[in-house]
Amino acid sequence: MKILCTNDDGYQATGIQVLASAASSLGTVTTVAPDREQSATSHSLTLHHPLRARRAPDGTWIVDGTPTDCVLLAVGELLPERPDVCVSGVNHGPNMGEDVLYSGTVAAAMEATVMGIPAVAISYSGQVHEELAGWEDVVRGILEAILGRNDLPSDTLFNVNLPAVSPPDVKGIRVTSLGQRRFADSITRANDPSGREYFWIGGGEVRWRGAEDSDFQAVEDGYVSVTPLHLDLTNYQLLEEIRSWGLTL
Secondary structure, three states, X not given: OEEEEEOOOOOOOHHHHHHHHHHOOOOEEEEEEEOOOOOOOOOOOOOOOOXXXXXXXXXXXXXOOOXXXXXXXXXXXXXXXXXXXXXXXXXXXXXXXXXHHHOHHHHHHHHHHHOOOOEEEEEEOXXXXXXXXHHHHHHHHHHHHHHOOOOOOOOEEEEEEEOXXXXXXXXXXXXXXXXXXXXXOOEEEEEOOOOOEEEXXXXXXXXXXXXXXXXXXXXXXXXXXXXXXXXXXXXXXXXXXXHOOOOOO
């Protein structure tokens, strides 16, 4: 199996080292990752300046672009053969609920899915990212359980979140739906030393809600959350109702 490994935390992140090592038990791994942190870049592409790629001594491809750029370059130019699967992460921080719309880690897996390549995005809910080194066996088991199948659904990626517990304390795996999260007081308004006003997005209080089978509930209960995500955002339940509106110009 030919495996493309990428992330949004940069090629030096602990998470991608753990993921690449865990994936190596399934096949040949090639890592193509950003040269710096690209968190919250979502599915953005670099269109207005050229991209550059260089190779590290360990064979890792380092790209001065977004996670989506990395997947596009890997499949289109850098890899000698098309990868069989793509694994993205392990992200330093969770990607649950609406996070999947912002996450560069999830976007990289989504880009692979767009290209017809099965993909898994993995994120860690804990705060101490150095602890990810102890998760390699768990990550390997997750990858083997998902990518070892020969009936993976098309147009679907798997969004995995690891709970903030010690690996021996993981209770198991739950297949989940996306929860919903809301931020409160997430914008800071202040003045810089020269007196100019600025705004800083981030932080604040996070509130979660969702069904009993939601991702955040599984992680909170000490389980690994596995959420299948598909590319079609159409709300099929509302199609006939909206058509009945008789929208015209």
